Amino acid sequence: MPAIDNGKIASDLAVIRVESDKLITPLEVGSEVENFTLTSEGTLLSVNGPAPYLPDYGGGFFAYGNAHGIFHAVLDNGNQDVLLAHTATSVRVFQGWNRTWANLIGPSGASPQVIYTMPDDTACRYPTQFVLCPNGIVIIPQENLRAFFYNGTICTPLGYDQIPSAPTGRGPETGGTDTPNNIGYFGNTGGYALGDLHVDFKDGRLGFVESTEAAASSGNIHPSAYYMQYQWLDIFGNLSALSGQSNMVSWAKETRAVDVDHARKEILWSNIEHGRNGTVGRILCRSKDIRNYSTTQSFILSGNAGTGTSGSFATLPDNASTKFPDNVPDESLIINPPAVVPIPIFKLACMAFGRLWIGALKGNQGLVKASMIGRYGTFTDDYDIYPDPSGGEITGMWAVQGGALFFTISSTFLLTVSNDGLRFRTVPISLTSGCIAPDSIQNLPDGRVIWMGRDGFYMFDGQSVSYISEDIRETFKKVNFARLLQSTGRYDPNTREYRCFCPMNGVIFNDYCFIFNPILNGWTHRQASERYQSLCVTKDHRQYMLGCGQVADSAGTYTNGVWVLDHSNGSYNPASRTAVLQTGWIRNTISDKRGSPKQVRIWIRNTTSGSMTVDVYRDWSVAGGAVDSKAITLYSPEQNPPLYGTVVLGTADTYWVRKYPHWQEIFIYVPSCEVFKLRLSSASRFELIGFKVTETPHGNSGRMPLGTT
Numbered sequence: 001m002p003a004i005d006n007g008k009i010a011s012d013l014a015v016i017r018v019e020s021d022k023l024i025t026p027l028e029v030g031s032e033v034e035n036f037t038l039t040s041e042g043t044l045l046s047v048n049g050p051a052p053y054l055p056d057y058g059g060g061f062f063a064y065g066n067a068h069g070i071f072h073a074v075l076d077n078g079n080q081d082v083l084l085a086h087t088a089t090s091v092r093v094f095q096g097w098n099r100t101w102a103n104l105i106g107p108s109g110a111s112p113q114v115i116y117t118m119p120d121d122t123a124c125r126y127p128t129q130f131v132l133c134p135n136g137i138v139i140i141p142q143e144n145l146r147a148f149f150y151n152g153t154i155c156t157p158l159g160y161d162q163i164p165s166a167p168t169g170r171g172p173e174t175g176g177t178d179t180p181n182n183i184g185y186f187g188n189t190g191g192y193a194l195g196d197l198h199v200d201f202k203d204g205r206l207g208f209v210e211s212t213e214a215a216a217s218s219g220n221i222h223p224s225a226y227y228m229q230y231q232w233l234d235i236f237g238n239l240s241a242l243s244g245q246s247n248m249v250s251w252a253k254e255t256r257a258v259d260v261d262h263a264r265k266e267i268l269w270s271n272i273e274h275g276r277n278g279t280v281g282r283i284l285c286r287s288k289d290i291r292n293y294s295t296t297q298s299f300i301l302s303g304n305a306g307t308g309t310s311g312s313f314a315t316l317p318d319n320a321s322t323k324f325p326d327n328v329p330d331e332s333l334i335i336n337p338p339a340v341v342p343i344p345i346f347k348l349a350c351m352a353f354g355r356l357w358i359g360a361l362k363g364n365q366g367l368v369k370a371s372m373i374g375r376y377g378t379f380t381d382d383y384d385i386y387p388d389p390s391g392g393e394i395t396g397m398w399a400v401q402g403g404a405l406f407f408t409i410s411s412t413f414l415l416t417v418s419n420d421g422l423r424f425r426t427v428p429i430s431l432t433s434g435c436i437a438p439d440s441i442q443n444l445p446d447g448r449v450i451w452m453g454r455d456g457f458y459m460f461d462g463q464s465v466s467y468i469s470e471d472i473r474e475t476f477k478k479v480n481f482a483r484l485l486q487s488t489g490r491y492d493p494n495t496r497e498y499r500c501f502c503p504m505n506g507v508i509f510n511d512y513c514f515i516f517n518p519i520l521n522g523w524t525h526r527q528a529s530e531r532y533q534s535l536c537v538t539k540d541h542r543q544y545m546l547g548c549g550q551v552a553d554s555a556g557t558y559t560n561g562v563w564v565l566d567h568s569n570g571s572y573n574p575a576s577r578t579a580v581l582q583t584g585w586i587r588n589t590i591s592d593k594r595g596s597p598k599q600v601r602i603w604i605r606n607t608t609s610g611s612m613t614v615d616v617y618r619d620w621s622v623a624g625g626a627v628d629s630k631a632i633t634l635y636s637p638e639q640n641p642p643l644y645g646t647v648v649l650g651t652a653d654t655y656w657v658r659k660y661p662h663w664q665e666i667f668i669y670v671p672s673c674e675v676f677k678l679r680l681s682s683a684s685r686f687e688l689i690g691f692k693v694t695e696t697p698h699g700n701s702g703r704m705p706l707g708t709t
Contacts (some may be wrong), residue, residue: 011692011693013603013689013690014583014690014691014692015043015690016029016030016044016690017029017044017520017524018033018517018522018523018524019031019471019522019523019525020472020584021471021473021474029471029522029584030581030582031583031585031677032525032580033580033581034524034526034527034579034581035047035577036524036526037495037497037515037524038496038497039495039687043605043687043688043689044579044581044688045686045687045688046577046579046682046684046685046687047526047566047577047579048566048568048685049564049565049566049568049574050530050547050564050566050567050568050574051563051564051567051568051569051571051572052561052562052563052564052572053546053562053563053564054094054099054100054101054562055569055572056571057099061559061561062101064085064087064548064561064562065087065089065120065560066087066120066121066122067087067533068128068141068533068534068548069084069085069128069130069141069533070083070085070534070546070547070548070562071083071084071130071137071536072537072538072540073130073132073539075136075137075151081539081540082094082150082152083546084104084130084139084150085101085548085562086118086128086139086141086548087548087560089106089107089110089117089120090104090105090107090110090118091103091104091105091106091112091118091128091139091141091148093150104155105118105139105148105155106118113154114148114155114156114277116148116157118141118145119143123143124483124485125143125486126142126437126438126439127142127439127486127488128140128141129142129349129438131350131351132351133356133376134374135151135236135376136149136150136151136152137149137151138356139158140348140349142347145345146158147345147349147377149236149377151236154235154278156234156276156277157377158238158343158376159234159238159342159343159377159379160232160239160240160241160275160276160377161342161344161345162240162276163241163242163342164230164231164240164241164243164273164275165243165271165273166229166243166244166245166246166247166271167228167230167243167270167271167272168246168269168271169226169227169228169246169247169248169249170249170267170268170270171226171249171250171265171268204262204263205264205266205328205329206224206264206265206266206289206327206329206330207221207224207251207263207265207289208221208224208289209260209264211260211261217257217258217259218257219255219256219260220253220254220255220256221251221253221254221256221260221264222253222292223252223253223291224250224251224265224289224292225248225250225289226249226250226267226286226287226290227286227287227298228245228246228267228284228285228287228326229242229244229245229246229284229285229286229298229337230242230243230283230284230285231243231282231285232275232276232279232281232282233275233279233280233281233282233313234276234279234377235279235280236375236377237378238375238377238378239338239340239375240275240340240342241340241341241342242285242298242340243273249267250291251265266325267326268323268324268326269284269323269324269325270322270323270324272284272321272322272323274319274320274322280313280314280317280318281312281313281314281316281317281319282314282315282319283300283301283315283337284301284315284316284324284326285298285299285301286298286326286328288330297336298337299333299334299335300315300333300335300337301315301324301328302315302332338372339380339381339382340378340379340380341381343378343379344358344362344364344369345361345362346358346359346360346362346369347359347360347438348360348394348395348397348438349397350398350399351399352399352403352415353417354373355370355372355373356370356371356376356377357371357404357415358371358379359406360393365392365393365394366387366390366391366408367386368384368386368387368394368397368406369383369384369385370382370385370424383424385415385426387406387413387415387426388408388413392408392410394407395407395434395435395436395438395485396434396438396441396451397438398441398449398451400460401447402416403415403416403417405441407434407435407438407441409434409435409454410431410432410433410434411428411430411431411433412428412429412430412433412435412460412465413427413428413429414427414429429460430464433453433465433467434453434454435451435452435458436453436454436485436487437484437485437488437489437500439487439489439534440487440500441489442489443491444491445491445493445496446518447462448461448518450468450489450498450516450518451489452489452502453467454481455473456468456469456470456473457469457500457514468516469523471522471523472514472525476514478504479503479504479512480503480504480507480508483503484502484503486503486510487500487502487510488500488510488534488535489501490535490536492537492545492565493537493543494543494545494566496518496519498515498516498517498518499514499515499526499535500513501513501530501535502514509549509550510549511527512525512527513527526577528577529552529558529574530549530551530563530565531549531558532548532549532563533549534549535548544564544565544567545564545566546562546563546564547562547565548561549561549563551563553575554574554575554576556575576683577683579681579686580679580680580681581679581680581688582679582680583677583678583679585620585676586675586676586678586693593697594672594673594674595672595695595696595697596670596671596673596695596696597616597673597693597694597695598667598669598694598695598696599666599667599668599693599694600614600665600668600693600694601663601665601691601692601693602632602663602665602666602680602688602690602691603661603690603692604634604661604664604686605660605662605687606635606662607634607659607684607685607686607687608634608635608684608685609634609684610633610634610682610683610684611631611634611684612631612632612633612680612682613681613682614629614631614632614666614678615628615629615679615681616628616629616668616670616676616677617679618670618673618676619673619676620674622677626679628669628670632664633664634682634684634686636662639662659687661689678693
């Protein structure tokens with residue numbers, strides 16, 4: 001309860017941590033909390049930094065270009081950390097030991113692993129998406145560009161977007177000595193006995209032989225026909241679609257008086273096309289004898305039944321040869337190849353149930369496809385899903401416990417396993433709330449999921465979707481809706497805040513940051529000289545929040561780069577920012593009567609040698625200006641402590657001390673007001689604990705015009 005002393009009422013210590021757009025707010029909630037972060041002790045500390053991730057070591061800052069995306073992951077069972085940044089026309093990987101970035105994907109002049117030029121502009125699009133898989137990282141540039149895969153060492157396109165060309169078959173047709181003929185692999189003029197093949201291949205094993213009663217070695221070779229297809233296989237296990245079918249290789253009925261058991265044939269398959277870089281093998285798939293079996297399907301030619309490839313991962317375990325002598329009997333053909341389709345161009349993806357799910361496909365924005373398990377660039381039509389029955393465009397995808405969330409602009413669906421456990425299904429969890437910015441979706445430590453919709457922020461608690469940004473509804477109306485889809489958000493485990501940068505007031509860059517505290521369920525914000533187009537949090541012990549975008553220096557010049565939020569170093573001097581705490585319209589417990597605030601006691605911690613300005617407003621009017629203004633120091637004037645940045649170590653009376661709190665009291669004069677508001681601001685870094693207000697109540701409750709006493 002407030003204390004009463006000589007007719008004066010003193011409030012309790014007010015600790016403002018979050019903000020609200022509501023007209024009248026409690027003493028613990030401010031109407032504006034800008035450029036502050038909440039500490040573990042519940043105080044507000046003004047924002048620090050940022051600092052360049054790669055400092056200037058004397059040769060100037062690295063030239064990044066326009067920012068498009070950033071991502072950090074730990075691979076190889078925790079033995080390798082990987083930082084990727086998509087800036088300008090290249091995706092780069094950080095090489096800390098060389099103090100530079102190496103080009104991973106980019107134009108030929110940049111000497112990348114993969115030559116692929118991406119547009120470099122400031123057009124409105126999703127940030128480059130990154131998805132961590134068990135064996136690497138999926139990189140998804142936007143603007144209808146194909147995806148890539150990086151395992152920490154090797155980078156290749158993700159999967160195959162082309163269909164291999166059809167091979168050519170050469171069988172035992174009648175011909176000369178240089179072409180296959182009816183009595184073997186090549187003509188018998190090469191010195192081989194009648195019916196034998198080359199010494200390396202021995203007897204043929206294709207075709208259907210039937211013995212007759214005339215002699216034990218006599219009989220018929222039945223008419224036969226075969227065709228062949230093949231798939232490319234890359235180093236990550238991804239398969240291409242099956243090639244087109246070869247020409248049909250066939251032979252007519254043949255009757256032999258002798259050696260019928262040695263008269264089966266062999267086929268030479270040629271023109272087997274090489275795959276793209278990263279291809280390590282070709283898997284050949286042949287039909288059984290379609291004239292003697294009741295199927296025309298293709299079957300994988302196992303290396304175990306071939307010549308010299310026993311136990312291999314592919315029929316042709318290379319990307320060099322173009323021919324294959326086929327002597328695999330029909331009885332060895334057991335497994336059908338998967339019906340792989342060329343990988344489409346897509347914008348969004350997530351991991352769930354051991355598969356990579358992709359959405360927002362080029363030409364089919366409402367379709368979601370699932371990869372094969374363990375083959376994250378290999379897709380079939382078996383698990384195609386339209387989450388929205390009306391075909392609404394997929395605008396977000398996110399893995400959650402037990403499934404995944406799929407979003408459209410106005411709805412949210414949950415992916416689960418079907419009742420029979422064999423397939424997947426989606427169930428709607430909201431038909432009115434969707435996602436507009438896929439890079440804003442994040443998990444909170446308590447398992448909740450937060451994201452940006454077209455009218456504010458939403459949260460999924462595992463059961464239902466709720467709107468959580470009522471307190472900032474009016475502020476959110478000022479965002480640049482035309483570019484809202486480029487917003488980016490991450491949860492910072494150090495400050496325990498969710499931060500989402502978005503464009504505000506017609507600006508084309510993400511220059512405004514909404515901050516949600518999941519412990520207090522309240523909002524603050526930061527805005528200054530930061531324009532981040534993409535964010536990430538390092539997955540190692542540092543837990544840095546990194547931003548990729550533009551930051552202004554002390555001269556107001558914006559520079560593209562990769563930045564460490566909330567940190568500073570001596571190589572870069574960022575633009576100064578003002579931390580602001582503005583209360584709501586407040587009064588003490590006697591709210592139906594007028595009063596005169598007399599004293600404000602502000603509790604802060606010794607931080608810097610700067611000063612703070614305290615402005616006072618009255619009776620619902622801010623536009624008219626402050627009715628009183630005071631300035632106080634940010635350190636105790638009675639016991640001036642050694643302060644960072646001002647005291648030189650090694651000189652007399654210098655030592656490290658823990659920041660201790662102190663209070664300063666100022667006298668204000670707001671006579672006979674209904675309500676009043678305080679605005680605390682400083683361009684110096686400081687830590688605010690709270691404040692107390694003492695006022696004198698008035699017995700007259702009649703209303704008086706503004707500005708009168």
